[in-house]
Amino acid sequence: TDAEVRLVVAGPDGWGVEEFLAAVNTAHHRDRIVRLGWVDAEARADLIRGATAFAYPSVYEGFGLPPLEAMSAGLPVVASDAGALVEVLGDAALLVPVGDESALAAALQRVCTDEVLRSELIRRGTERCTRYSWAAMANGLSALYKAIC
Numbered sequence: 785t786d787a788e789v790r791l792v793v794a795g796p797d798g799w800g801v802e803e804f805l806a807a808v809n810t811a812h813h814r815d816r817i818v819r820l821g822w823v824d825a826e827a828r829a830d831l832i833r834g835a836t837a838f839a840y841p842s843v844y845e846g847f848g849l850p851p852l853e854a855m856s857a858g859l860p861v862v863a864s865d866a867g868a869l870v871e872v873l874g875d876a877a878l879l880v881p882v883g884d885e886s887a888l889a890a891a892l893q894r895v896c897t898d899e900v901l902r903s904e905l906i907r908r909g910t911e912r913c914t915r916y917s918w919a920a921m922a923n924g925l926s927a928l929y930k931a932i933c
Contacts, residue, residue, distance in 0.1 A: 786896075787816075787834075789816065789896070790816050790818055790835075791816060791817045791818070791839075792818045792820065792823075792831060792835070793817065793818065793819045793820065794820045794821070794823045794827075794828065794831055795821070795823075796821060796822040797821070800931070805826065806857055810872075816877070817918070818833065829857075832853065832854055832857045832859060833857065834853075834857075835859055836858070836895075836896055837859060837860050837862060837892055837895045837902075838850075838851060838854035838855075838859045838861045838886065839861075839862050839863075839888065839892055840854075840861060840862070840863040840864070840869070841863070841864045841880075841882075841888055842863065842864050842866045842867070842869065842882075843864070843866055843882055843883070844866050844867050845866045845867035845868055845869050846867060846868060847868050847872060848863070848867075848868055848869045848872040848873060851863050851869070851872075851873055851877060852872065852873075852912075852913055852916055853878075853907030854909075855873075855876060855877070855906075855910065855912060855913050856910070856913040858906050858909075858910065859906070859909070860877075860878075860895040860896075860901075860902050860905035860906055860909065861873065861876070861877035861909060862878045862879075862880065862888065862891040862892050862895060862906065863876070863877050863878075863879055863880070863881045864879070864880055864881070864883075864888075865879045865880065865881055865882060866882050872916075874908075874912060875908060876905065876907065876908035876909040876911070876912035878891040878894065878895060878904065878905070
């Protein structure tokens with residue numbers, strides 16, 4: 785393992801924070817875990833720019849904007865196969881079963897060490913993001929409203 789690698793966790797506390805804190809406190813490399821809490825948009829953009837990979841181990845996900853944001857910034861993504869993530873991310877991310885910590889760790893190690901895979905995921909992610917835009921969302925929502933009326 786690379787002693788320079790850090791796990792940076794950003795975002796406000798949510799449900800399960802007690803279990804998360806217990807896991808951090810008992811982690812083998814807890815000194816390499818940085819917990820930031822809530823960050824503003826500028827800090828989030830800085831984090832994404834400085835990251836090697838983006839992990840999104842969601843238990844339930846309605847859509848998946850954070851991994852798409854990471855993909856659009858040129859990061860390889862590892863995410864759980866929760867909710868809409870399978871459809872939204874497709875083959876542009878490494879998807880792991882919800883709650884499978886070993887699979888998550890293995891996938892993260894792969895994107896951090898396998899340059900061919902990393903480059904391919906970045907390419908696919910950039911391409912995948914072209915499917916999602918505010919204009920497309922607005923057009924879809926407008927069509928939905930028209931259909932309802």
